[in-house]
Amino acid sequence: xxxxxKTRVQELIDTMINPAVAGHxxxxxxxxxxxxTVYLQMGGGCQGCGAADIxxxxxxxxxxxxxxxxxxxxxxxxxxxxxxxxxxxxGKA
Amino acid sequence: MERVLLLLPTTTYxxxxxxxxxxxxxxxxxxxxxxxxxxxxxxxxxxxTLDFHDLDAAGDQVRRVAIRRPIHAVVGVDDLTSVAAAxxxxxxxxxxxxxxxxxxxxxxxxxxxxxxxxxxxxPRFQSVDLAGDLDLAARRAExxxxxxxxSLSASRGVxxxxxxxxxxxxxxRIEGILRQAGDPSQELLAEEFLTGFEVALEGLLIRxxxxxxxxxxxxxxxxxxxxxxxxxxxxxRLPPVVQEQISAVTARATTALGLRDGPxxxxxxxxxxxxxVLEVAARSIGGLxxxxxxxxxxxxxxxxxxxHALGRPLSAIExxxxxxxxxxxxxxxxxxxxxxxxxxxxRSVSFVEDVVVSAHLNQELVPLPEGWQYLGFIFAxxxxxxxxxxxxxxxxxRLHFEID
Numbered sequence: 001x002x003x004x005x006k007t008r009v010q011e012l013i014d015t016m017i018n019p020a021v022a023g024h025x026x027x028x029x030x031x032x033x034x035x036x037t038v039y040l041q042m043g044g045g046c047q048g049c050g051a052a053d054i055x056x057x058x059x060x061x062x063x064x065x066x067x068x069x070x071x072x073x074x075x076x077x078x079x080x081x082x083x084x085x086x087x088x089x090x091g092k093a
Numbered sequence: 094m095e096r097v098l099l100l101l102p103t104t105t106y107x108x109x110x111x112x113x114x115x116x117x118x119x120x121x122x123x124x125x126x127x128x129x130x131x132x133x134x135x136x137x138x139x140x141x142t143l144d145f146h147d148l149d150a151a152g153d154q155v156r157r158v159a160i161r162r163p164i165h166a167v168v169g170v171d172d173l174t175s176v177a178a179a180x181x182x183x184x185x186x187x188x189x190x191x192x193x194x195x196x197x198x199x200x201x202x203x204x205x206x207x208x209x210x211x212x213x214x215x216p217r218f219q220s221v222d223l224a225g226d227l228d229l230a231a232r233r234a235e236x237x238x239x240x241x242x243x244s245l246s247a248s249r250g251v252x253x254x255x256x257x258x259x260x261x262x263x264x265x266r267i268e269g270i271l272r273q274a275g276d277p278s279q280e281l282l283a284e285e286f287l288t289g290f291e292v293a294l295e296g297l298l299i300r301x302x303x304x305x306x307x308x309x310x311x312x313x314x315x316x317x318x319x320x321x322x323x324x325x326x327x328x329x330r331l332p333p334v335v336q337e338q339i340s341a342v343t344a345r346a347t348t349a350l351g352l353r354d355g356p357x358x359x360x361x362x363x364x365x366x367x368x369x370v371l372e373v374a375a376r377s378i379g380g381l382x383x384x385x386x387x388x389x390x391x392x393x394x395x396x397x398x399x400x401h402a403l404g405r406p407l408s409a410i411e412x413x414x415x416x417x418x419x420x421x422x423x424x425x426x427x428x429x430x431x432x433x434x435x436x437x438x439x440r441s442v443s444f445v446e447d448v449v450v451s452a453h454l455n456q457e458l459v460p461l462p463e464g465w466q467y468l469g470f471i472f473a474x475x476x477x478x479x480x481x482x483x484x485x486x487x488x489x490x491r492l493h494f495e496i497d
Contacts, residue, residue, distance in 0.1 A: 020131045048453040051126065053108040054101055057116075058124040058139040059132030084454045088103040088128070091466045092247035092379060 006033040008068050013040075016067075017060055021046055024087040028060065036072035038064060048083020050090040052076075095403055096121045097166045098155060098181065100145065100174035103128045106380045106451065106467070107170040107395075114395035120403065123164065125155075127173075138162065145177040148192070152184030159185055166402035168355075172199065172246045175375045188404070190298075194351030195375045201243045201282050204350065204373065211349030214342060214369045216362075218284035227264050230283070231257035237286040239317065242267055243278055247379060250274075250462050253286055253317025263318075270463055289364030291315050291371075293325060294343050294357075295378050295386065295394070297401060297410070301353045303344040304410055306394065307386055308336055309418075312482055319461040324485055325382060326418035326478045335363060342368045356398050380421060381449060381470045387413040418481040420471040420489055422450075424460040428496035430468075431455070438491040444475035444484040448492070458496060468494070 010030050017028050026046030031039040040060065046052050061074035080086075097115060101108050103126050115122045124130070125141040133140045141158065143151040155164065164185060169178030175195050182189030197203045208215045221230050221240065234254070240263045242250040250270040252263035260283070267281055293309040309325035329336055343359045356377035362369045377383060383394040388410055400407055430452050439448045450469035452458060458468060473484040 016135065020135060023131050026131070050105065050108070051101075051103045051128075051130065053112055054103075054124045054126065054130060054140070055132060057112045058122065059130060059136055062136050062139055063132070081450050082454060086453055089453065089456065089466065090106045090451060091104040092249065 005036070005038075005068065005070060006030065009033060009038055009064060009071070012064060012067055016063060020059070021055065024049070025085070026055075026087065031077050036070055038071055038074045039077050040074060042076065042078040042080075045085060045087035046083075047078055048080045048086035048089075050086065050088040052078070052080060052086075094119070094121050095165045096123060096162065097168060097399060097403065098123045098125060098141075098164045100125050100143070100167070100169040100178050100181075102126060102145070102171055102173045105171050105173075107377075107383075110381075110383055110393065110395045111168070111170055111399070114393060114399050118396055118399055120399060123158070143177065145174050148177060148180035151177050152181050155181045156184055166399070166404075168398060168402050169376060171376060171379070172374060175199065179375075188354060190352050190354055190375060194353075197350050198352070198373055198375045199244055201241060201372070202280065205282070205284070208346055208349050208370055211345065213346045213349050214367060216284040216287050216369060216371070218282055221264060221281040221283050223264060223268050223279040223281060227261045228257070230264075231260035234260055234283050235285055237317070238283050239286050239320075240264055240267060240281050240283050242271055242276065243280055243282060244276060245270070245274060245465075246374075247465070248320040248322060248461055249465050251320045252462050253319075254283075266462065273463065274465070286317065287362040287364060287369050289362045289369075290331070292329060292331070292339060292361050292363060292368075293378070294339060294359040294361065296343065296347075296357045296359070297397060298347055298352055298354050298357060299401065299407070301348065303340070303347055303357070305340050305343075306388070306397070306410065307412060308339060310478070321423050321461045322421055323423050324418060324420050324482060325385070326416065326481050326485075327385070328414065328416060328478065330478050331363065335368070339363065339368045342370060343373070346370045346373050355402065356394075380467050381451065382419045382421070384447075384470075384472055385417040385419045385474070387417075415474055416476065416478045416481045417472070417474040418478070418485055419473075420485040421467055422469040422471060422489065422492070424458045424464055424468045425494060426496055427459055428457070429455055430458055430494060430496055432495040434493040434495070435491040439471065439488040442473075442484050442488045442491065444473045444480055445488045446472040446474055448472075448488060
């Protein structure tokens with residue numbers, strides 16, 4: 001099941017997720033799928049971006065769960081602190 | 094399932110904390126930012142773009158969304174979104190602070206005027222017109238004084254002046270900061286500099302009654318010329334009677350402003366004259382600092398805020414009493430961040446829970462008063478406030494920032 005899930009998640013990343021985040025210079029890599037948990041890594045403009053959590057939780061995770069209901073959880077393994085070119089940077093507001 | 098609208102500026106530090114809290118509470122979230130998300134067309138139910146400054150348009154837009162699927166609470170996470178949150182909640186007929194009350198907290202002169210009228214102890218102040226005669230204003234001022242913009246946050250643009258010459262220089266410098274911030278205001282506040290110890294009070298207003306969640310000491314002296322906050326430690330080491338005075342004055346301040354519900358973050362100076370209110374913000378503590386606060390079994394501040402906003406009953410709010418603290422790592426000098434060394438060594442300091450460098454590599458670091466971003470945070474928890482403070486300082490000493 002994990003292999004099948006992995007294939008389906010990868011296809012979703014290729015066809016819907018990455019085209020969406022590419023607009024802000026970002027990309028998403030599928031790291032692994034273990035049981036029903038998907039592990040992702042964000043790069044480019046997404047890495048360290050102030051809106052990365054919104055993109056992940058309200059965008060990517062929601063989309064994956066809607067299209068692939070077997071997925072229970074989507075986790076971000078990105079080292080955001082090392083992002084050198086985030087699209088949005090956090091600030092005091 | 095309950096749905097909460099979170100107003101999350103793209104620049105906020107608070108997103109993860111609030112989204113995690115919503116997940117733990119089993120609440121669905123609609124995220125609204127001032128810039129479009131790359132996923133907005135793919136997830137229109139969960140992502141909105143709102144103009145946080147156009148309250149009518151934002152309220153109309155959310156109302157149209159809420160007709161399709163109800164929204165049960167609106168929470169603004171920062172200063173930037175506090176007024177919009179109140180306005181949108183009002184438009185939806187949800188319980189919220191009066192918009193005018195929240196708006197008053199976003200203008201330091203209006204806030205001072207309302208607090209002063211109500212007899213809340215505040216520093217003496219005068220309004221300064223940047224387009225007017227600054228030399229005259231400088232001659233009329235009392236010294237030392239502190240000049241500050243009306244609406245910026247976290248000590249950005251706050252400058253002490255000890256002489257008329259410094260007054261004029263500070264005013265011009267703040268003018269530049271306002272321009273850089275895209276703030277068209279031509280008005281500043283000049284207030285008396287108060288000696289004493291500074292504290293921050295984190296609270297939750299529940300139907301007009303202030304629940305004090307934490308009182309933080311700021312052990313580093315804040316005497317100027319700039320007022321960079323560094324260390325917050327709770328519980329306070331001030332005598333209990335002084336802590337009670339601080340709570341009472343803050344409660345009076347929130348009442349004077351017309352605030353009734355939701356988080357508040359207040360800054361006060363304490364000296365021989367008692368506590369003096371510097372600021373009351375209708376939002377929770379900024380940056381990543383809320384991580385030091387725990388309530389009950391692993392409940393974080395954001396869960397309390399969301400639960401309250403949803404009208405869920407809050408059982409007795411008991412903060413984990415173990416002393417805790419956070420250092421907002423000061424920016425040592427301007428330049429580009431090329432690297433950070435010593436993070437592992439800093440994390441290994443006893444009682445240090447985490448070190449987070451929030452600035453990214455190659456980011457331009459700008460110290461106060463112009464700066465508007467944090468370099469990072471250090472979190473500690475120990476058996477005594479003194480041990481917390483020592484741990485934060487030791488961890489900071491072990492960090493080395495390469496800046497050129």
